[in-house]
Amino acid sequence: MPRKDEPQDKFYFVTIIFLILGLGTLLPWNFFITAIPYFQTRLCSEIHTLYGNSSKSNDFSESRNVTTQCRDEFNFNNWMTLLAQLPLLLCTLLNSFIYQWIPERVRIAGSMLAILSLFIFTAVLVEVEMDAQSFFDLTMATIWFINAFCAILQGSLFGLLTLFPQHYSSMFLSGQGMAGTFAALAMLLSMSSGANHQTTALGYFVTPCFGTFISIICYFLLYRLDFAQYYLSKSNTNSSKTYELETKAELLHPGEENGDAAGQKKAVLLLKEAEAGGIGEEKQSISVCIVLKKIWVMALTIVITFGVTLSVFPAITAKVVSNSEDEGWTKFFNPVCCFLIFNIMDWIGRSITSKTLWPGPDSKYLPLLAAIRFIFVPLFMLCHIPDHIYLPTFFQNDAWFIIFMIFFSVSNGYFVSLPMCLAPKKVLPHEGETTGALMTFFLALGLSVGAGLSFGFKALL
């Protein structure tokens, strides 16, 4: 319930800014995974020559046909997934310490500038000829660093978001979902432009440069808006009496979607706890263990959800090809049915949490519900993958893959956004920043576990 003295989010500027910032944080990951065919073409250049074609294929899709002929010597999909997620894990952990010493503006603006420079470097690399091994090493190094900065950026932004009402976290998470759709559309546009391979790839990698640039502008705009200022200033005054009163008011009026009897009871309990803990004290000591105890169900849910998702997406799903004879359909099958569908449905799944937070913050079954998604692992492994050695193709029809992908991605979006939105509701307001940092760490842990598992599942194909 908005308070009388609260400024309004005029023209939804702050909402839009968080949406764009969410988008900015996931541009690196999504642009790299969607461009897998481009990277594979370059890594397969020697085999191209063997096939009597020394020039590279003239678009992303042609490269897909080539990759099925060339051995996946570099295991690119798996290494890319792992080297994107490991620095995320390490740097979100690092961020939970450095956030006290390095001002938030330096962390956020600095990492966005670093990401921008690395994207420019990737775009330049498109034009530079080099042998496959050097290209692989350079690409992996870029992926590592770009994701390291991305981790600092995400950790800091999630911390910042805990100062705002929950709606803004949902928007940020929706923006993250949008990044994938943005990358998939950029890929489709490049593919259908008919331009040659280098122009296509260059145009494709210039897009996230603009995306990141716009995110930087949006971040600085945030500090100029009264509405954002109102919440941002909470971090500086959270020991003041005003904040204490506001906190109590918020506790007594938990989020609209939580306004049921259980929610009210919880609010009163939290209020008592807040009073017992002396919320008005000058310095409030926040115990990570206490926060962890409160949010472990949410943390486990996000680890399981991302663990399952990253173990097959994109390492295995990017290998699924169409069974159809239609050349046009075959060419666009994976970019559309794997990446575009995943990202749109993931985005929808994330957005559902702005309408409902079922089954609510007190449900103990969330991790179990998330674990049911494990069924998608064998389902995708049995789809039409030409590289099968041990497994048969059980789901020959393209429709199966599309159906699995739809359910897989909506549930991913929902079970990612749900714990991220519910976790702050389980803690006291002054524990919000610690909760944000911890949840980002568990999010990254889930992604890394999934990336690690993807090597195992791929070996079973």
Ligand SMILES: O=c1[nH]cnc2c1ncn2[C@@H]1O[C@H](CO)[C@@H](O)[C@H]1O
């Ligand atoms: O750094 C990250 N932060 C949050 N979510 C991520 C990150 N990297 C990947 N995903 C999520 O993993 C799924 C597969 O792409 C998507 O849901 C994407 O948003």
